[in-house]
Amino acid sequence: MWLGITDLCVLEIAQAITEGAISIRNVSKIYDPEGVNVLAVDNCSIDIAPGEFCVIVGPSGCGKTTLLNAIAGFHNITHGEILLDGKAICTPTYTAAPGSERIVVFQNGALFPWSTILDNVAFGPIVQGTATKREAEEAAHRLLAELGLPDIADRYPNELSSGMRRRVEIARALINSPKVLLLDEPFRAMDALTKGVAQEFLLQVFDRVRKTIFFITHDLEEALFLADHILVMTTRPGRIKCALKVDLPRPRTFHVRASKRYLELKTEIFAAVREEAAKAFAAGERELA
């Protein structure tokens, strides 16, 4: 279809993935704005296997983004530890600098508006010095073609639709061969129709390039469609309320949303999510986004 993957595949073929295991152990995070202690995340423990698509669902403001930011290295945690392949990357006293083995794709996109698409995608390898400018640009061209976006290399992000921008951002992340992809509600700002297509795109990429994915959303349907493993987070302070293994077969297309198993899983988890959403609503949680 529009992914247009051919036999000449630049992306790594899905193989037994051994890297990218994330361990979150008893992590708590207390913010201290103006002397008022806010417990954002309360004693969360999560284990993500390499190559697993893990989705966290929860109402806005529950601390999902805080967890993601801690994994990414943007801030530290107050208790507990986060390990990547057994190595501590975030503890109360140490935060590994953000790096390309765990790349973040943001809400509303963070493509650099002043660079062309080509420069955006080639940014990572050039800046890390792992490729010359020419090599990085060639790889960027190939990757864009793989992902069905061959003609936009010289355009600027504000000329593209949101769907295309998201794809470019995923390309920009993938070109660095990260161990882990951290996606913070990447499809939130898209209309429902574009969102569905973008989700399928992400799944196609995932099938091709098994990476550990840590995905945040407030949309339960999205979570069920994408995940291997869903975690429901409570409203603030965020705790892991329950977990669900999603055993829907891959590769998944939109047809799966009407399947019996999907509906069973949805029923199982819906009550839990809805309860938290109602609590958040009652508590008047401010939208953090």
Add this chain to the structure above:
Amino acid sequence: MAAVAMKLRKTIFSATVVRGVVSIVSLLVLWEVGSRLHFLFLASVPAPSEVLSSLDKIIRNGKFWNDWLASYWRVAEGFIAAQIIGVPLGLAMAMNRNFYNFVFSPLEVLRPIPPLAWVPTAIIFWPTTELSIAFVIFLGAFFTVVLNVLGGARNIDERMLRAAASFGSRKSDIFWKIILPSTLPSIFTGMAVGMGITWEVVVAAEMIAGKSGLGYLTWASYVGGNYPQIIVGMISIGIAGYLSSALIRFIGKKATPWQRQQ
């Protein structure tokens, strides 16, 4: 070819342009008639026809273009100096908290003083009149530049910085590839506003202390009783200022191609 001609015709003869031209011409006619008939205050104002003949005379004179050059030269000196000093200063203030705290107070104390109030001090302090005028112009543009650069640099989207960090960028990369391009639109806004201030200051400074330039020309015409030439001077200043601003806008558009209108 035909399409271009068609487009050109549409632009020149569009309703808006035609209306504009008609309106200006009508005003000129009214002015001419009023002046000749000594209507109210128009009695002492030179008519457009007189202004035109004065323009003709002054162009033949040749010294006119010296005045243009003199003004432009001062504008360039002061403006460029303001950019060279102001832009790095603004960026340094945005990036380093300590530097910001150090520089901010003296800056805020000096900023409210209008550039023209500096003229007497500048004359005393600088050895030549030229330098004094350039200094006053510099001040006019400088504060605008610093403020705009500061504003632009501090408003950088946090996610851009985080995304860049995620890719393992070094500090120098973050500066040259994220902070600078992100601030560029604000830098050019500062330039455009600064250019307007610069012209105001140059004209006034020349009137007070100069011996050449368009501002001096305008003032000398008044003092010498050559009233049509005053209007020539005024219009010249307007055109000169407009051309400089247009140049800045042009350069700005070229430097920030991602800001094209959709």
